[in-house]
Amino acid sequence: MRHRCFTKVISVAIVLCIGLMLFTLGYSTANSSDKEIFFLVQESSSTPIPRPSLIPPTPFAATLTPTLTPTPIPSRPTLSSDGPCILRTLVIVNVNVRSKPSFDSDIVTTISPSQVYLVIGQVVNQGDLWFFIGEGWVASLAAESGGDCTNIEEFNIEDILPGEATATPSLISTPLPPHLFGRNAEGVFVITSRESADENSFWLVSNGEISRLDIPSTNSLYPAISPNGNYIAYLSFEENSISVQLLDISENSISTLYEAGTDSPGEKIGLFPLSWLDDTTLLVTMTDIDPEVNSGIFTLKVGDYAVSPQPEMIVFNGAVPSASLDGRFVAFEREKRDGVGRDIYVAILQNRQAQIISAPDAKDCFAPAIGANYVLYFICEGENETRTLFAELSTGEPIEVNLDFPGLDLGNINNLSPLTSDAITFDDGSSIYVAYFTNGLKENPTIERLIDVEDQNATNMRWATSGL
Numbered sequence: 457m458r459h460r461c462f463t464k465v466i467s468v469a470i471v472l473c474i475g476l477m478l479f480t481l482g483y484s485t486a487n488s489s490d491k492e493i494f495f496l497v498q499e500s501s502s503t504p505i506p507r508p509s510l511i512p513p514t515p516f517a518a519t520l521t522p523t524l525t526p527t528p529i530p531s532r533p534t535l536s537s538d539g540p541c542i543l544r545t546l547v548i549v550n551v552n553v554r555s556k557p558s559f560d561s562d563i564v565t566t567i568s569p570s571q572v573y574l575v576i577g578q579v580v581n582q583g584d585l586w587f588f589i590g591e592g593w594v595a596s597l598a599a600e601s602g603g604d605c606t607n608i609e610e611f612n613i614e615d616i617l618p619g620e621a622t623a624t625p626s627l628i629s630t631p632l633p634p635h636l637f638g639r640n641a642e643g644v645f646v647i648t649s650r651e652s653a654d655e656n657s658f659w660l661v662s663n664g665e666i667s668r669l670d671i672p673s674t675n676s677l678y679p680a681i682s683p684n685g686n687y688i689a690y691l692s693f694e695e696n697s698i699s700v701q702l703l704d705i706s707e708n709s710i711s712t713l714y715e716a717g718t719d720s721p722g723e724k725i726g727l728f729p730l731s732w733l734d735d736t737t738l739l740v741t742m743t744d745i746d747p748e749v750n751s752g753i754f755t756l757k758v759g760d761y762a763v764s765p766q767p768e769m770i771v772f773n774g775a776v777p778s779a780s781l782d783g784r785f786v787a788f789e790r791e792k793r794d795g796v797g798r799d800i801y802v803a804i805l806q807n808r809q810a811q812i813i814s815a816p817d818a819k820d821c822f823a824p825a826i827g828a829n830y831v832l833y834f835i836c837e838g839e840n841e842t843r844t845l846f847a848e849l850s851t852g853e854p855i856e857v858n859l860d861f862p863g864l865d866l867g868n869i870n871n872l873s874p875l876t877s878d879a880i881t882f883d884d885g886s887s888i889y890v891a892y893f894t895n896g897l898k899e900n901p902t903i904e905r906l907i908d909v910e911d912q913n914a915t916n917m918r919w920a921t922s923g924l
Contacts, residue, residue, distance in 0.1 A: 533572050535602025541575040543587055543594065543601045547707055552670070556617060557586035557593040559657070559670050564592045567599075575601060577609035579616060584668055597670060598708050642685040643873070643881075643919040644669070645888060646677075647912050658690070660705070666907075671703065671710070678916065680730040680738075683781075685920040687758060689713065689730050689738050698725040700740060700756060713738070714756055714765060723767070726751055729871075729916070731777045739777040739786070742767060751775045753788055771803055771810070780826045781921055787813075787824035787832055800824050800834045815846050815854050827874030831897065835869060835882075843869050845882070847897045857891070861903040864889060873918050881906060883915045 532544050545551045550566040557579050567573055567589070577588040585596040588611065643661040658669040658679050669688070671679075679690040688703040699715035716725045728741035728751075738756040745752040753774045754767035771777070774788035786805060789798045797820035803810040815821055818836035825833045832848040843866055846854040859866060865884040874880050879892035887908040891901040907914045
């Protein structure tokens with residue numbers, strides 16, 4: 457009897473201890489004048505907020521025992537150096553055949569990776585080579601040719617697309633340091649027609665060369681290239697939904713990473729620029745998080761999962777994230793407490809602390825970007841509607857950066873993206889510029905126009921960060 461009583465006493469004590477531990481873990485927000493502690497549990501809400509987590513989810517497929525026999529992977533036919541000019545797909549996937557040599561034209565059919573196709577002619581449009589195979593046009597970005605192609609017909613693009621051919625963007629020849637476009641200088645940017653803002657095309661910069669990506673030109677926004685240069689994520693919006701799309705550059709394949717309806721209850725994907733936390737983690741701004749808070753920053757994992765990845769919240773009340781190279785810090789925009797304008801915050805992900813970074817006399821600050829050595833760049837707009845680039849070294853006041861270049865529209869500067877440890881790109885709504893600091897941040901940088909396209913706007917440059 458005495459033994460059973462002693463056992464009960466010990467059991468009650470253990471339950472009380474566990475209850476006390478759980479109670480102490482459920483802390484909420486605590487504010488001070490310049491710091492904010494992010495909560496892990498919101499006790500006042502009937503619907504719990506997802507717990508922030510930076511740990512990749514365990515693939516669902518790992519818990520299942522495969523029962524299906526794998527489908528054999530087809531092999532591609534061999535290309536020879538002689539005989540008629542033929543082509544095959546670049547990788548083992550079907551490739552689109554279009555009605556015209558343009559990524560905007562209709563898809564009429566596809567070609568199979570298991571066959572070769574006779575090439576009748578070729579043409580260059582906007583810097584891209586296209587092969588004509590009778591049924592339509594195949595982009596050389598997705599196919600490779602073999603045999604003797606020296607005598608096939610060379611078409612004139614103006615005869616095929618009269619008045620529709622547009623200028624090919626190019627890196628403007630400037631006295632830029634050679635290291636700006638080294639082996640790891642890979643980026644993506646957007647070209648928009650000045651006649652139709654809905655017509656966007658995405659372009660890849662790699663090793664100083666520019667090529668167009670085969671991505672739908674309408675309803676596509678905010679491309680962001682992964683740190684290792686393997687993926688490009690972007691937003692695609694339809695009438696009732698917004699989705700995060702993922703382009704695998706090496707495979708030239710596009711998949712839907714996550715989709716949310718614009719009219720359905722719950723969190724929605726916000727139309728804000730995307731960013732990467734690391735090679736397999738995307739940062740997305742979601743809206744309608746809470747009745748009183750409109751936006752938050754979530755992670756989406758990129759990987760081979762049996763189920764679609766689910767967003768995990770890491771920052772409550774924030775938008776437009778930018779992560780440091782080591783993933784320890786995330787800078788973001790947050791509305792001011794009076795609802796007029798935005799401030800820049802930097803969050804330490806490990807302990808959920810965020811500190812406001814302010815600029816003198818600024819009514820609105822936006823477009824944060826963290827470069828090498830934890831340098832934070834951002835733009836602020838003053839009372840006179842002018843915009844100024846700032847750099848902050850995490851030890852001291854933000855430094856104002858003088859951007860002096862003929863033709864640069866300072867009233868529209870936006871879209872910051874670090875290129876190297878001493879250079880950053882931005883745009884003014886029509887051209888892309890680079891600022892590089894030869895003698896540190898405290899001296900004025902050298903400004904050059906980097907990308908300019910006749911009668912079109914070049915914007916939204918985003919660089920892979922593996923070379924920083």
